[in-house]
Every structure is written in C-alpha cells, then in structure tokens.
Amino acid sequence: MLVVQKYGGTSVGDLDRIRRVARRCLAARAAGHDVVVVVSAMAGETNRLLALTRQIHPSPEEREQDVVVATGEQVSVGLLALAIQAAGGKAVSLLGHQVKIVTDSSFSRARIQSIDADRISAALGRGEIAVVAGFQGTDERGNVTTLGRGGSDTTAVALAAALRADSCEIYTDVDGVYTADPNVCPAARKLDRISYEEMLELASQGAKVLQIRSVEFAMKYRVPLWVKSSFGDDPGTLVCEEDSAMEDVLVSGIASDRNEAKIALRSVPDVPGVAAKIFTPLAEAGVVVDMIVQNVSQEGHTDLTFTVGRGDLGKAASVIRAAAGPLGVKGIETDDQVAKVSVVGVGMRNHSGVASKMFQVLAAEGINVLMISTSEIKISCVVHEKYTELAVRALHTAFGLDRASRGAAIAQAG
Amino acid sequence: MLVVQKYGGTSVGDLDRIRRVARRCLAARAAGHDVVVVVSAMAGETNRLLALTRQIHPSPEEREQDVVVATGEQVSVGLLALAIQAAGGKAVSLLGHQVKIVTDSSFSRARIQSIDADRISAALGRGEIAVVAGFQGTDERGNVTTLGRGGSDTTAVALAAALRADSCEIYTDVDGVYTADPNVCPAARKLDRISYEEMLELASQGAKVLQIRSVEFAMKYRVPLWVKSSFGDDPGTLVCEEDSAMEDVLVSGIASDRNEAKIALRSVPDVPGVAAKIFTPLAEAGVVVDMIVQNVSQEGHTDLTFTVGRGDLGKAASVIRAAAGPLGVKGIETDDQVAKVSVVGVGMRNHSGVASKMFQVLAAEGINVLMISTSEIKISCVVHEKYTELAVRALHTAFGLDRASRGAAIAQAG
Numbered sequence: 001m002l003v004v005q006k007y008g009g010t011s012v013g014d015l016d017r018i019r020r021v022a023r024r025c026l027a028a029r030a031a032g033h034d035v036v037v038v039v040s041a042m043a044g045e046t047n048r049l050l051a052l053t054r055q056i057h058p059s060p061e062e063r064e065q066d067v068v069v070a071t072g073e074q075v076s077v078g079l080l081a082l083a084i085q086a087a088g089g090k091a092v093s094l095l096g097h098q099v100k101i102v103t104d105s106s107f108s109r110a111r112i113q114s115i116d117a118d119r120i121s122a123a124l125g126r127g128e129i130a131v132v133a134g135f136q137g138t139d140e141r142g143n144v145t146t147l148g149r150g151g152s153d154t155t156a157v158a159l160a161a162a163l164r165a166d167s168c169e170i171y172t173d174v175d176g177v178y179t180a181d182p183n184v185c186p187a188a189r190k191l192d193r194i195s196y197e198e199m200l201e202l203a204s205q206g207a208k209v210l211q212i213r214s215v216e217f218a219m220k221y222r223v224p225l226w227v228k229s230s231f232g233d234d235p236g237t238l239v240c241e242e243d244s245a246m247e248d249v250l251v252s253g254i255a256s257d258r259n260e261a262k263i264a265l266r267s268v269p270d271v272p273g274v275a276a277k278i279f280t281p282l283a284e285a286g287v288v289v290d291m292i293v294q295n296v297s298q299e300g301h302t303d304l305t306f307t308v309g310r311g312d313l314g315k316a317a318s319v320i321r322a323a324a325g326p327l328g329v330k331g332i333e334t335d336d337q338v339a340k341v342s343v344v345g346v347g348m349r350n351h352s353g354v355a356s357k358m359f360q361v362l363a364a365e366g367i368n369v370l371m372i373s374t375s376e377i378k379i380s381c382v383v384h385e386k387y388t389e390l391a392v393r394a395l396h397t398a399f400g401l402d403r404a405s406r407g408a409a410i411a412q413a414g
Numbered sequence: 415m416l417v418v419q420k421y422g423g424t425s426v427g428d429l430d431r432i433r434r435v436a437r438r439c440l441a442a443r444a445a446g447h448d449v450v451v452v453v454s455a456m457a458g459e460t461n462r463l464l465a466l467t468r469q470i471h472p473s474p475e476e477r478e479q480d481v482v483v484a485t486g487e488q489v490s491v492g493l494l495a496l497a498i499q500a501a502g503g504k505a506v507s508l509l510g511h512q513v514k515i516v517t518d519s520s521f522s523r524a525r526i527q528s529i530d531a532d533r534i535s536a537a538l539g540r541g542e543i544a545v546v547a548g549f550q551g552t553d554e555r556g557n558v559t560t561l562g563r564g565g566s567d568t569t570a571v572a573l574a575a576a577l578r579a580d581s582c583e584i585y586t587d588v589d590g591v592y593t594a595d596p597n598v599c600p601a602a603r604k605l606d607r608i609s610y611e612e613m614l615e616l617a618s619q620g621a622k623v624l625q626i627r628s629v630e631f632a633m634k635y636r637v638p639l640w641v642k643s644s645f646g647d648d649p650g651t652l653v654c655e656e657d658s659a660m661e662d663v664l665v666s667g668i669a670s671d672r673n674e675a676k677i678a679l680r681s682v683p684d685v686p687g688v689a690a691k692i693f694t695p696l697a698e699a700g701v702v703v704d705m706i707v708q709n710v711s712q713e714g715h716t717d718l719t720f721t722v723g724r725g726d727l728g729k730a731a732s733v734i735r736a737a738a739g740p741l742g743v744k745g746i747e748t749d750d751q752v753a754k755v756s757v758v759g760v761g762m763r764n765h766s767g768v769a770s771k772m773f774q775v776l777a778a779e780g781i782n783v784l785m786i787s788t789s790e791i792k793i794s795c796v797v798h799e800k801y802t803e804l805a806v807r808a809l810h811t812a813f814g815l816d817r818a819s820r821g822a823a824i825a826q827a828g
Binding site: 015018019049052053055056057058060061063064065067068070071074075077078079081082083085086092093095097098142143144 | 429432433463466467469470471472474475477478479481482484485488489491492493495496497499500506507509511512556557558
C-alpha cells in the first residue's frame with residue numbers, strides 16, 4: 001500500500017515533535033507500506049520569514065517573498081529525513097524543484113500544473129521514505145513558487161493523485177472534521193466520514209482543517225483523504241466520495257462565517273445590464289462577491305443586496321459609490337456586523353423540508369434572516385453577527401447533530 | 415564593465431547591513447556597471463542550522479545537512495533583492511540550481527564543475543542586479559550541494575570567470591590582505607597587490623580572508639580579485655598575476671599556522687617501499703600530511719618526521735603504531751605543541767639568501783628550528799608553538815615588512 005502522510009507546522013514545531021513524526025512514518029513503513037511524507041515549515045517559521053521580508057520592503061515583490069518563505073519547508077524536510085535516519089530508517093528529502101512540482105507563476109498563490117513522480121517512485125523503490133517539502137513548487141522557468149496558506153495539504157493530495165496512492169492522511173492538531181466548530185458549538189461531534197462536496201461547503205469551518213483547494217483536488221482525482229490528529233491514535237475523518245449511507249443523513253454539519261459584510265443598493269433601475277455595471281467594476285477591483293439577492297421589481301425599480309469579505313467592505317463600497325451615481329441608484333447601505341450560517345448535507349438532494357425547518361428554528365429563537373442563498377446541498381442564511389452561536393447551536397440540535405444523538409437526523413425530514 | 419561583488423555573513427548580518435549592501439550594489443550600478451552580487455548566509459545562521467542537524471542526528475548525512483544549511487543563503491538573496499527594490503533598484507535573486515552552478519556530489523565540500531551564465535546574462539540584459547546565492551550548487555541529479563566553509567568566495571570567483579567579469583570584489587570585515595596576521599604581528603601592513611601564488615602560500619593567514627579554493631580558481635581563470643572592507647572605502651588588496659614589480663619585492667608576507675602536530679619515527683629501515691607503507695594507510699584514514707622530512711641514512715636506518723593537522727594527531731598516531739611494528743620502526747614520538755612559520759614571496763625565485771637569513775633571524779632570537787620545508791616561493795620552519803609570535807615579528811622586521819618601511823625589503827638580499 002502506498003500512503004501519503006502530511007504533517008502541519010504544529011506537528012513539526014520542535015525537534016522532539018519532528019522525532020515523533022519520524023516514528024509515525026517508520027511505523028507505517030514497518031506495517032509494510034510505501035511512505036511519502038509531506039511537511040510544512042516548523043510552526044512560526046513562515047511568519048518569521050514573512051516578517052523579515054516586510055521589514056526590508058513595505059510591499060515585498062511576491063517572487064522574492066516566495067524565495068525567502070520556501071526555506072521554511074526546506075529546513076523541515078532535511079531535519080525530518082535526518083530524524084528518520086537517526087531512528088534507523090532510510091529517508092531522502094525532496095524539494096519542489098526536485099520533485100518537479102510545476103506550478104503556474106502566480107507567486108504566493110501558485111496552482112499546481114503537473115508533478116513528475118519518477119524521483120519519488122525511485123526513492124520508494126530503494127526502500128526509502130520520501131520526505132517532500134510542502135507548500136513549494138517551481139514554475140516552468142525554474143522560479144520558486146509557493147501555494148498559499150495551507151498549501152502543504154494541496155501538495156500532499158496532488159502527490160497522492162500523481163502516485164495513485166491508496167490513501168492520503170492529513171495530520172493536524174485536531175482529530176478530524178466536526179459537525180460544527182467546537183468553539184462555537186460545544187455539542188459538536190466528530191464525523192467518521194464526509195463527502196468531498198460537503199467538506200467544500202463546510203469551508204468556513206473546514207478551512208482551518210484543510211485548504212479548500214486540497215479538497216477540490218482530492219475530489220477531482222478521487223483521492224481518499226483522512227484528517228487525523230498527529231498527537232493521538234483516533235482514526236479521524238475520511239473525506240471521500242458520496243455513497244448511499246451518506247444520503248440517508250439529511251444534514252452533515254453546520255457552518256458559520258463571520259467574515260461577511262453586506263451591501264444593499266436601494267431602488268436600482270430594473271433594466272437589462274444594470275447588474276453587470278455594478279459587479280464588473282467590483283471584480284476588476286479584486287473584490288470577491290459571495291451571495292447576491294435581488295428582490296422582485298416594483299415600479300421599474302428593485303433592491304439589490306450582496307455580501308463581500310469583511311476586509312473588502314471599504315473597497316467595495318467606494319467602487320459601488322462611483323458606479324451607483326450614473327446608474328441612478330437611490331441609496332447605499334452597508335453592514336459589517338453580519339454572519340453567514342449554513343446547514344450542509346448531501347441528503348438534501350433527495351429530501352425536501354430542510355429550508356423550512358431551518359427558517360422555523362431561527363424564527364423560534366427570534367433570529368431575523370437578512371438574506372437567503374441555497375445550493376443543491378446547502379442552505380445559507382445571513383443573520384446579525386450577534387446571533388451566530390445561538391443559530392449554530394439551535395440548528396445543530398434541531399437537525400439531530402448533537403453528540404450521541406446522530407441517529408435522530410437520519411431521514412428525519414422529507 | 416561587469417563587476418561581481420561578494421558579501422560575507424558579517425556584511426549581511428542584519429537588515430540594516432543588508433540595506434547598506436543594497437546601497438553599495440546600487441552605487442556600482444549608478445556608476446554604469448553591470449552588477450552581479452553573491453551573498454553568504456546572515457552571520458550565525460549557518461551555525462544555527464548546523465546545530466539543528468546535529469541535535470537531530472549525532473552524525474548527520476551530508477546530503478540532508480546541505481539541504482538544511484543551503485537555506486541560509488536562500489534567505490539572504492531574497493532579502494537583498496527586496497532591499498535593492500526598496501531602494502528603487504531592479505534586482506532578481508538566483509539560487510544554485512537556477513544559475514545551474516553544477517558541482518560534483520561531494521556533499522558539504524562540493525567542487526564546481528560548470529556554470530550556465532545565461533540566466534544571469536539575461537537578468538543583466540534587463541538592467542537587473544543579479545543577486546546570486548553563494549556557497550550552494552546542484553549536482554547533476556539535482557541534489558542540493560554546498561561548497562564548504564567560505565564557499566561563497568569560490569561562487570563569486572567562478573561566476574566572474576564564467577561571465578568574463580572585469581573584476582571580482584570580495585567584501586569582508588577586514589580591509590585587505592596583510593603582510594602578517596595583525597593579531598600576531600601589530601606592525602603588519604596591508605598589501606596593495608599580491609600574486610595568486612603568494613596568496614595561496616599565505617593560506618594559513620589568508621584562509622580567514624579568502625577560501626583557498628577561490629584563489630586557485632581565480633589563478634586558473636586569471637580573474638582579478640579584490641579583497642575589500644564592506645564597512646569602509648579603502649581600495650583593499652588586489653590579488654592578481656605576478657608582474658615584474660612584485661619580483662622586486664623579496665618577501666611579501668609572513669604566515670603562521672598553529673594547527674600543526676609533529677610525528678617522528680626513529681630508526682626506520684632505509685629500504686625501498688617503506689615510506690609508501692607508512693603514508694598509504696594515513697591517506698586511507700583521511701589524514702592530510704603536510705611536511706615530510708627524512709634524514710640521511712645511517713647504518714641502513716633513518717629518521718622520518720612529518721606533520722599533520724593537530725586534530726588528526728590521535729588518528730595518525732594510532733594508524734602509525736599499527737603500521738610501525740611490522741616495519742621494524744624503533745620508536746614513535748608525537749608533539750602537538752608545534753607551529754609552522756613561513757616567509758612567502760615570488761621574489762625568491764630570482765634571489766638567493768632568503769633561507770639563510772631566515773635561519774639567522776630565528777637563531778638570533780634563540781628559536782630552535784625543528785623541521786624545514788621549502789618551495790619555489792616559500793620557506794617554512796616548524797618551531798615550538800610558544801615561539802610563534804616572536805618568530806613572526808622578528809621575521810617581519812628583518813625582511814623589511816614593518817609599516818612604513820616597505821622600501822627596505824626591495825632586492826635587499828641576493
């Protein structure tokens with residue numbers, strides 16, 4: 001069996017922890033597996049290096065920043081290979097340009113285009129554990145690139161896909177994916193399995209556990225992905241393809257996201273092309289718009305409301321103010337005290353009634369719904385930020401997700 | 415004009431010093447030159463990284479050690495490129511594998527085999543300052559290699575040779591090459607010029623200023639090499655080809671080396687093949703033998719004395735004890751309290767009398783000469799270690815090298 005393991009910065013945070021990771025790799029090898037291990041920079045190292053670049057240049061060129069920051073993973077792989085050797089094993093470190101993890105040239109947020117797995121396969125053939133630097137790649141001209149925060153997850157999944165690995169294990173400081181953020185909802189329960197699609201929709205929670213792009217990659221190449229704790233022996237959560245058992249579960253998890261701000265445009269002329277004139281300049285300014293809601297037209301005018309990341313609110317508002325005048329928009333209101341609460345589950349595909357139940361639960365708690373957006377497996381409501389915890393906990397209970405009560409949610413509605 | 419500048423770890427020891435180096439590079443650029451700058455790791459960084467590898471493995475594999483240690487230079491080039499950009503210049507960092515500084519696979523002490531200067535030339539063509547990582551290379555299979563302590567000097571000289579640079583400037587924390595180590599001989603004087611050959615013979619002093627291999631490289635490819643201070647504007651010392659003016663100077667400098675130990679073999683049978691039976695096992699044990707002296711044979715036996723690095727004495731003695739018995743050697747004496755003092759000068763080629771003068775000076779100071787060895791441009795004497803400073807100072811004065819008295823040494827003997 002070929003296993004790809006990935007250890008984050010906390011798991012290799014000091015030399016003792018690196019030794020512990022070495023023992024885990026050797027245990028997998030002793031169990032008869034071929035082992036590829038991907039590591040991040042030691043905890044704090046990436047931030048230390050980023051701070052250096054910012055001290056020397058107020059807005060450092062991303063090419064050079066990547067050169068500096070990529071050294072964090074280079075140190076980790078060398079030290080882990082040595083730790084495995086010190087424990088009696090065989091290991092070789094491999095860097096992004098050595099594995100030929102070829103990316104585009106979008107420095108600091110590069111996307112993997114191809115991987116040449118030959119060198120790893122050769123190492124495995126010699127009985128070595130291949131210790132691969134996460135987060136880093138090389139573009140076609142040989143420049144050092146990095147994949148963005150959490151990029152080591154994507155490195156691991158991409159390697160697993162390229163090597164046709166039997167499994168990809170992401171070791172982190174939590175023991176799996178939960179039905180809700182345990183900090184928000186104490187009754188949250190660890191999931192044994194979750195589908196790729198649900199994992200993506202649980203993004204706002206999941207982003208802390210897995211880089212979103214790594215999940216997209218795993219889904220695209222059908223790589224079974226385990227999320228496990230590097231400090232215990234819990235089997236963790238398996239992120240995998242949807243199966244019939246999952247469809248019996250109506251709601252898999254509740255996500256919440258406070259990084260939201262709302263912009264409402266009052267009395268927008270309801271003529272073709274208006275929306276384009278509003279959202280095109282936003283896109284050009286690099287503002288990512290999340291939800292968009294347009295009300296029914298009244299007397300040739302409508303209200304248009306949308307949400308953006310809270311950090312983009314100022315930029316978005318000034319873009320909109322510049323565009324709104326010529327369009328004849330009557331008023332612009334902004335609100336940075338909103339949050340998005342979502343229920344997620346592939347079971348929704350075959351069951352109705354989830355949305356109405358969600359609205360009932362929120363209404364019963366006196367929570368006003370400001371915006372609604374739905375997808376095939378998700379219903380999101382924007383509410384005042386102060387209701388976030390209350391909404392998550394009430395929905396978690398109502399959909400039967402509270403600890404030791406999972407059975408209750410199965411095919412409950414519909 | 416194409417200039418290669420090299421800055422050592424002290425010169426880039428913190429962010430302010432990196433900014434100062436950036437200004438020096440930009441000044442050279444403003445003077446109309448194409449500039450290639452080679453940098454070492456920030457002072458202390460290489461030792462910090464080496465310590466990490468030794469904490470994780472008692473005798474770390476050199477391949478992995480090189481992976482870890484090479485990150486020091488990678489951080490430096492990124493930060494210096496950003497510092498140049500912050501000061502309004504154009505710069506790009508280049509790593510060993512990007513410049514294609516191809517070396518053999520002798521990890522931790524690799525030798526440069528070839529350099530592909532195209533990428534640097536392209537950067538210069540775009541008006542950029544090329545900031546190249548010193549000390550590091552890549553072998554033919556793409557492994558990270560390092561060139562050994564002081565290897566950045568060799569990187570700079572090799573680049574200067576490959577680019578046919580007009581000059582190669584080594585910036586360090588001293589302002590040039592001296593007639594003797596100023597710490598040993600307060601009257602030592604900075605040299606304006608010195609030949610490659612003399613620089614090599616002054617190794618024990620020069621090694622602190624220039625890596626020996628960089629001088630060999632400069633001599634082989636006839637690269638004019640400047641040794642300058644990165645903290646002042648002193649023109650420094652030019653290391654270059656021998657010319658007639660140099661030959662007029664009898665002695666250019668006095669070198670001393672305390673890293674010496676002496677082994678004397680008493681009553682060695684004087685038959686063919688004996689020397690080979692003694693020195694072959696030493697070579698196989700990795701012991702570098704420096705001087706060898708054999709006395710005139712008496713009654714079929716002779717005395718054989720040689721020196722090794724002090725750290726190798728224990729190993730050398732045990733190798734010799736194992737070999738001496740079968741050969742019939744009567745006695746083995748070791749002495750780790752010796753030092754080598756040398757007078758160096760290309761002028762010796764055309765003048766006699768230097769050796770006798772050296773012996774007279776030492777005798778007048780009551781210093782017993784234990785061993786003598788000569789080359790075309792050097793005479794070395796092994797003396798008791800306690801006489802090192804006395805010998806250096808007396809010779810320095812006798813050969814007219816003391817400050818403000820250079821003229822006295824010209825064609826004084828012969």
